[in-house]
Amino acid sequence: MKDTLEQEFQRFRGQLRSYLLRMTASTEDTEDLLQDTYLRALEKIGTFKEESTLKTWVFAIASNLARDLLRSKKRWPENVTDICKEAALNNQAFFQEAMQIRHTSPQGEFEIREHIAFCFTCVSKSLPLEQHLVLLLKEVYDFKIKEIAQITAQTEAMIKYYLHTARSKMNEVFDHRCSLINQKGICHQCTELNGIFNPKQNAQEELAKIEMIKAAKRGEKTRLLDLRLEVLKGIDPFESGAAELQLHHLEHNRKVMEKYLEKE
Amino acid sequence: MRKFISFLTMMTTASLLAQNGKATTTKTTFSRETSVSIRIDADAAILWTLLTQASDYPRWNSTILSLEGEIAEGEKITLKSTLDSSRTFTLKVKELLPEERMVWGDGKGTRTYTLSPNADGSTTFHMHEKIGGLMFPLYAKYIPPFDENFEQFAADLKKEAELINRTK
Numbered sequence: 001m002k003d004t005l006e007q008e009f010q011r012f013r014g015q016l017r018s019y020l021l022r023m024t025a026s027t028e029d030t031e032d033l034l035q036d037t038y039l040r041a042l043e044k045i046g047t048f049k050e051e052s053t054l055k056t057w058v059f060a061i062a063s064n065l066a067r068d069l070l071r072s073k074k075r076w077p078e079n080v081t082d083i084c085k086e087a088a089l090n091n092q093a094f095f096q097e098a099m100q101i102r103h104t105s106p107q108g109e110f111e112i113r114e115h116i117a118f119c120f121t122c123v124s125k126s127l128p129l130e131q132h133l134v135l136l137l138k139e140v141y142d143f144k145i146k147e148i149a150q151i152t153a154q155t156e157a158m159i160k161y162y163l164h165t166a167r168s169k170m171n172e173v174f175d176h177r178c179s180l181i182n183q184k185g186i187c188h189q190c191t192e193l194n195g196i197f198n199p200k201q202n203a204q205e206e207l208a209k210i211e212m213i214k215a216a217k218r219g220e221k222t223r224l225l226d227l228r229l230e231v232l233k234g235i236d237p238f239e240s241g242a243a244e245l246q247l248h249h250l251e252h253n254r255k256v257m258e259k260y261l262e263k264e
Numbered sequence: 265m266r267k268f269i270s271f272l273t274m275m276t277t278a279s280l281l282a283q284n285g286k287a288t289t290t291k292t293t294f295s296r297e298t299s300v301s302i303r304i305d306a307d308a309a310i311l312w313t314l315l316t317q318a319s320d321y322p323r324w325n326s327t328i329l330s331l332e333g334e335i336a337e338g339e340k341i342t343l344k345s346t347l348d349s350s351r352t353f354t355l356k357v358k359e360l361l362p363e364e365r366m367v368w369g370d371g372k373g374t375r376t377y378t379l380s381p382n383a384d385g386s387t388t389f390h391m392h393e394k395i396g397g398l399m400f401p402l403y404a405k406y407i408p409p410f411d412e413n414f415e416q417f418a419a420d421l422k423k424e425a426e427l428i429n430r431t432k
């Protein structure tokens with residue numbers, strides 16, 4: 001059984017790693033949790049009764065460890081990107097490091113699509129912990145309601161409730177904030193950063209390639225969150241061409257939020 | 265036999281009418297009772313979840329401005345309703361039988377929520393409030409009618425629960 005676990009774990013390791021990053025917004029916590037999950041799974045494999053798939057069982061272990069870590073931490077506010085932008089503008093070193101990554105790293109590209117996923121990782125941390133977890137498991141990692149109920153040890157009714165409330169809140173936040181989908185949206189960071197990191201690129205041409213933005217122009221509001229989540233699904237935050245640049249940015253935001261929430 | 269069938273038809277009609285989301289009120293000298301029932305296409309577990317998440321009420325229920333505290337047996341909760349937005353009611357959760365029955369109240373009144381599963385997978389939601397006591401005739405005229413508020417509560421619950429129930 002240990003051999004099966006090892007093989008299976010390697011198969012979904014990338015997904016698990018990106019799930020943990022999107023839960024914690026910390027590369028260090030992600031690596032620790034990933035390792036702890038594997039060790040815990042190895043230790044407990046004798047208790048696996050095949051009532052679910054091995055992947056579901058391992059995600060349950062990882063989710064419990066992530067919950068234990070995050071339960072005592074405050075959730076981030078909806079305007080996290082405003083707070084972090086303000087901090088970045090007062091931090092020259094941040095932009096210097098980012099430019100260095102942009103020009104030297106093979107994973108230093110700046111793509112608006114990647115920034116949309118990055119932004120979701122930050123903003124979704126404003127959801128209550130259980131809603132955040134359920135939303136990611138269902139809409140990004142394609143677990144079924146029944147499997148999420150197994151992972152989280154909650155009823156299917158609770159999962160449906162969390163999913164519904166999480167989606168409502170994310171719809172509301174992005175509709176209010178995101179200028180990509182709402183002309184009156186107050187956040188323009190994707191295009192602003194594109195101007196800094198890709199000065200020669202035409203942002204409008206790049207935006208025109210993103211399905212979510214096309215749907216917003218057609219007024220298909222109900223589909224926008226699904227299309228945003230599709231963007232996330234298509235990106236591995238550790239392996240993409242923009243990974244190093246975005247992870248550097250995420251680390252900056254995490255540190256800013258930790259300081260900000262300490263003062264709250 | 266014909267009388268029996270006619271009686272059955274009458275009872276069935278009465279029971280269907282009772283689930284139409286229309287509130288009814290009965291009054292006596294010392295009390296007033298308002299009830300509403302509605303059939304909801306959702307599992308009782310979903311209704312129960314909505315009815316027991318205090319801070320989430322204002323999101324889906326247009327009759328409630330705020331509800332603070334934990335909905336657990338013996339706990340106190342504070343409610344602000346559109347019935348009288350200037351007042352905050354402190355209520356005790358007197359009974360809690362998961363997915364079946366919940367009772368809140370204070371010295372003047374008691375509100376009971378009941379969920380009854382139907383054979384077709386739907387659930388009948390029933391809400392009943394009785395206010396009264398020996399002093400009731402003195403303050404009765406200051407208490408607004410509940411009917412419209414009850415009907416809106418039931419309609420909001422139906423809308424939200426059916427939306428959640430459709431989640432795949």
